[in-house]
C-alpha cells in the first residue's frame with residue numbers, strides 16, 4: 001500500500017513523500033498515524049533520547065495544607081531527552097506545581113523524581129534546568145544584555161564577566177534580539193521582553209527548559225511567533241522542553257507529547273502523542289492530523305473539567 005507522508009525527502013528537503021506502507025519500517029511510517037493516547041510512538045519520538053525526567057507516584061502538598069488532600073498525586077511521567085512536552089489542564093490542577101517539582105522548588109511529599117539521573121535539587125544546583133515564566137521579570141535598570149548575563153554571573157562566580165556577556169549576547173541573537181542588546185526592558189515590547197527572558201534561561205545552558213505559560217500575556221500573533229521561536233530553539237539546541245499552556249493549538253504545534261491533567265486530585269488523566277513530523281511550522285496547522293489531535297485533546301480537556309462531552 002502506498003501512503004503519502006509528511007517529512008524529509010531523501011535529499012533532506014521537507015515535504016510529502018510516498019512510502020510503501022507494507023515495506024517501510026514502522027518507525028519510519030508513523031508520521032501518517034493518528035494521535036495516540038498513553039503511548040509514545042512515532043519517528044519524531046524515536047529521534048529523542050532516553051528518559052531525561054521521570055516521576056514515580058509523585059504527590060505534593062503545600063505547607064499549611066499538609067493534612068489536607070494532596071495538590072497533585074499519583075503522577076507518573078517519563079519525559080525523553082530532547083523532546084518537547086506540554087502540560088495542559090484546568091486552572092488549579094497543579095501544572096505549575098508539577099513544573100516547580102521538576103525545578104526542585106517544591107519537594108514531593110511522596111514518590112520519586114529523577115532529573116538526568118539526579119534529584120531535582122541536585123539538577124538545580126548543577127544548572128541543568130532553566131525556567132521561563134509568564135512574566136519576563138527583567139531587572140528594569142539593566143540592559144537586555146546585562147539581564148541575560150545576570151543569572152549566570154550570580155550563579156557561577158568562576159565565569160569571567162566578559163564570557164557571561166558573550167554567552168548572553170549569543171543567546172540574545174538566537175532569540176532575535178541581536179539589535180537590542182543595549183536596550184532597557186522599558187524600551188522593549190512584551191514579546192521582546194519574553195525573548196530576553198528566554199535568552200537569560202538559555203545563557204545558563206540548561207539541558208531542560210521549563211516554561212510556565214510563557215506567552216500567556218502576549219497577543220495572538222506575537223504568541224504564534226513565539227511558538228515558532230521555541231521550535232527554532234529546539235531545532236538548534238535539542239533541549240528537553242516542558243511547557244505549561246492553556247492553548248490547545250500551542251500544545252499540538254510544539255509537542256511530541258501532551259499530558260492532560262485533571263482536578264481533585266490534580267493528576268495526569270491522559271497522555272497524547274502528536275503524530276506530526278518535525279520541523280513544524282505554520283503549514284502544520286493545515287495537516288488533517290493537527291485538527292484530529294486538537295479535537296481529541298479538546299474532548300479530553302472537557303472531561304478533565306468534569307463536564308460531559310458534547311455529542312458530535
Ligand SMILES: Nc1ncnc2c1ncn2[C@@H]1O[C@H](COP(=O)(O)OP(=O)(O)OP(=O)(O)O)[C@@H](O)[C@H]1O
Pocket residue numbers: 062063065071089090091092093094095096097098
Ligand atoms: N504556595 C502555595 N501554597 C499553597 N497552595 C498553593 C501554592 N501554590 C499553589 N497552590 C495551590 O495548589 C493548587 C495547584 O496550583 P497550580 O498553580 O499548580 O495550578 P495550575 O494548574 O498551574 O493553575 P493555573 O492554570 O491557574 O496557573 C491550587 O489549588 C493552588 O491554590
